[in-house]
Amino acid sequence: MTKERIPLRPIDTTPPLRNLDRICDMESGRLSGKVFWDDEIYQQELEKIFARCWLFVAHESQLPNAGDYLTTSMGEDEVLVVRQKDRSIRVMLNACPHRGNKVCFSEAGNARGFICNYHGWSFGADGGRLMGMHESKCYEESGFDKSQHGLRQARVDSYKGLVFATFSDEAPSLEEYLGPMTWYLDVVLDMDGEGSEFFGGCIRSTIECNWKVAAENFVGDILHGGWTHDSAARAMLGSAVANVSDMPESYSVNWNGHGYEFGTDVVGNAATLGEKNINKYLHTIRPRVAEHLGEFRSKLIGAISSATIFPNFSYLPGQNTVRIWQPRGPHKIELYTWTIVNKSAPEEIKDMWRKGCMMTFSPTGVFEMDDGENWEYCTKTSRGLVTRYQDLYVGLGMHTRIDDSELPGNVFRGQINECNSRAFYQRWKDLLEAPTWADVPDRNGRMR
Amino acid sequence: MAACADGGGDVMAESNLMQGNERMAVLDERARKAEAFLLREARLLDDERWDDWLAILSPDIHYWMPGIENRRREDRLGTYSEKHMAYFDDRLRDIERRVARFRQPSAWAENPPTRNVHLISNIEVFEGECSGELLVYSCFMNLRSRGLDEQHQLVGRRVDVLRWEDGRLRLLRRKVLIPNAMLLCKNINTFL
Numbered sequence: 001m002t003k004e005r006i007p008l009r010p011i012d013t014t015p016p017l018r019n020l021d022r023i024c025d026m027e028s029g030r031l032s033g034k035v036f037w038d039d040e041i042y043q044q045e046l047e048k049i050f051a052r053c054w055l056f057v058a059h060e061s062q063l064p065n066a067g068d069y070l071t072t073s074m075g076e077d078e079v080l081v082v083r084q085k086d087r088s089i090r091v092m093l094n095a096c097p098h099r100g101n102k103v104c105f106s107e108a109g110n111a112r113g114f115i116c117n118y119h120g121w122s123f124g125a126d127g128g129r130l131m132g133m134h135e136s137k138c139y140e141e142s143g144f145d146k147s148q149h150g151l152r153q154a155r156v157d158s159y160k161g162l163v164f165a166t167f168s169d170e171a172p173s174l175e176e177y178l179g180p181m182t183w184y185l186d187v188v189l190d191m192d193g194e195g196s197e198f199f200g201g202c203i204r205s206t207i208e209c210n211w212k213v214a215a216e217n218f219v220g221d222i223l224h225g226g227w228t229h230d231s232a233a234r235a236m237l238g239s240a241v242a243n244v245s246d247m248p249e250s251y252s253v254n255w256n257g258h259g260y261e262f263g264t265d266v267v268g269n270a271a272t273l274g275e276k277n278i279n280k281y282l283h284t285i286r287p288r289v290a291e292h293l294g295e296f297r298s299k300l301i302g303a304i305s306s307a308t309i310f311p312n313f314s315y316l317p318g319q320n321t322v323r324i325w326q327p328r329g330p331h332k333i334e335l336y337t338w339t340i341v342n343k344s345a346p347e348e349i350k351d352m353w354r355k356g357c358m359m360t361f362s363p364t365g366v367f368e369m370d371d372g373e374n375w376e377y378c379t380k381t382s383r384g385l386v387t388r389y390q391d392l393y394v395g396l397g398m399h400t401r402i403d404d405s406e407l408p409g410n411v412f413r414g415q416i417n418e419c420n421s422r423a424f425y426q427r428w429k430d431l432l433e434a435p436t437w438a439d440v441p442d443r444n445g446r447m448r
Numbered sequence: 449m450a451a452c453a454d455g456g457g458d459v460m461a462e463s464n465l466m467q468g469n470e471r472m473a474v475l476d477e478r479a480r481k482a483e484a485f486l487l488r489e490a491r492l493l494d495d496e497r498w499d500d501w502l503a504i505l506s507p508d509i510h511y512w513m514p515g516i517e518n519r520r521r522e523d524r525l526g527t528y529s530e531k532h533m534a535y536f537d538d539r540l541r542d543i544e545r546r547v548a549r550f551r552q553p554s555a556w557a558e559n560p561p562t563r564n565v566h567l568i569s570n571i572e573v574f575e576g577e578c579s580g581e582l583l584v585y586s587c588f589m590n591l592r593s594r595g596l597d598e599q600h601q602l603v604g605r606r607v608d609v610l611r612w613e614d615g616r617l618r619l620l621r622r623k624v625l626i627p628n629a630m631l632l633c634k635n636i637n638t639f640l
């Protein structure tokens with residue numbers, strides 16, 4: 001096993017697109033619909049963003065036992081995520097190194113290994129090495145060396161249950177990649193020191209929109225909440241959404257294109273589920289959260305808020321939906337959603353969240369229905385050539401940075417603010433322009 | 449039989465029936481009534497007659513459409529379960545909330561309206577678990593159109609329990625199964 005492997009073929013790099021400034025100028029908060037439409041840009045995103053960034057692949061709770069696996073994708077690359085005997089998690093391409101056939105066709109399960117349907121190449125649970133195949137003696141006769149072949153492995157790391165992977169050797173560590181966002185992630189991942197888990201499996205749907213439209217909506221667009229979701233709020237709460245701008249204390253924070261906008265109202269998001277017991281639960285555990293995470297973060301556990309970890313992993317505290325926007329060409333995404341709950345929560349509370357999540361943020365969810373419609377048409381109007389060059393305004397909240405905030409990250413005043421969107425698109429552009437990771441500029445402390 | 453008193457019973461139990469352990473077929477007048485019930489229901493949904501539709505639901509309704517999982521045959525977890533996330537896992541309160549959204553003038557994505565056709569077929573009627581109940585299988589095809597070029601099609605099977613309440617048939621339980629493990633559209637902005 002220790003024998004030197006022939007190095008994997010490097011991924012070809014293509015020269016960065018020029019003139020991105022003309023369609024994405026975050027200094028002045030200007031964008032153009034071209035970024036949602038062009039296939040040329042999309043191909044660059046696959047190479048310079050999805051093949052380079054840390055991407056969410058699983059929550060550890062989905063793979064409790066050795067041999068547990070699930071299939072997902074990293075960008076458009078299909079991958080297998082497998083729990084190993086030594087408890088580590090491996091992520092590998094779900095594509096056979098013989099002729100490229102898909103190796104595992106089920107979305108999840110338990111297996112000792114994987115055998116390709118085409119010519120029977122078989123791999124152990126670690127995927128790294130070819131174990132055998134149909135008509136193996138013919139290979140032996142031609143001096144074939146099995147140890148040179150395996151499923152291409154990704155780098156894997158995790159933060160409090162969230163497993164991320166990258167196919168880039170150059171990428172910074174996950175810790176560095178996430179930076180101070182982990183402090184905010186703790187609000188959903190680690191409320192009481194007992195951790196979190198995914199509950200009830202995955203629901204998948206397809207939206208005909210560009211992946212960035214969705215990711216940006218969660219990175220920092222609460223502005224749309226009161227307007228887009230008026231009908232859902234009235235249906236669930238019996239009244240309109242409160243004006244978010246009237247809330248006394250709220251912030252937007254970003255770092256390296258990740259972003260989180262939040263109020264400090266404890267249960268504003270959770271309340272939309274229309275289950276009194278969920279609010280009661282959050283109020284009950286809040287003192288414990290305050291002990292564990294401090295008073296400030298205990299006010300965020302179900303507050304009006306949303307977040308995206310760049311590029312395409314998003315969640316809503318309170319509604320407890322966690323999702324990934326899988327890019328499928330410039331004009332389409334596959335949306336995978338899960339419900340996240342505290343491990344320590346009573347079973348009936350977890351179940352209420354499972355149902356509440358589906359009732360609000362799922363393909364049948366009363367909130368999501370209005371989102372999908374907006375996102376599809378933000379994308380589709382760009383089909384028009386003239387429209388594609390129309391200036392889109394992303395300038396709300398310029399000059400609202402709080403320079404002396406004690407909170408981690410780049411902190412801005414108010415959650416109705418497009419600073420996170422600007423940081424998201426700036427990071428997008430920086431990555432598209434950077435030939436290597438080392439060329440990606442550090443904008444922290446300098447974004448407006 | 450305690451389950452029958454409150455109209456409970458086990459929705460999952462009906463899946464046994466789907467494997468061929470069939471109950472007594474109902475071929476009398478009641479079968480015609482059950483069929484008429486389903487066809488009228490489809491028309492009420494297509495015409496957005498929400499009040500009339502709500503009126504044919506039992507106050508004890510459980511309306512369930514589980515998410516479908518793409519697992520191997522030997523995997524004992526199967527393709528769906530009560531614990532899995534569901535498109536609908538609704539009691540009357542939840543259904544009324546969905547209808548309340550459809551009715552808001554601010555349901556932006558419903559204006560201009562989505563135009564629906566619900567086709568119902570393969571209707572089979574059997575004696576229910578409890579007296580006064582019918583077990584009804586059917587298939588549906590739902591076609592939705594929005595704007596000029598949006599068209600989404602969903603096809604599936606349903607297992608319903610209809611119950612006579614005050615002399616009228618009411619929908620007590622519904623299980624909706626679609627073959628898709630991933631929806632090929634953005635939402636389900638209708639009932640199936």
Ligand code: FES
Nearest residue numbers: 096098099116119
């Ligand atoms: S493609 Fe997998 S064994 Fe040939």
Ligand SMILES: [Fe+2]
Nearest residue numbers: 224225228371
């Ligand atoms: Fe939204």
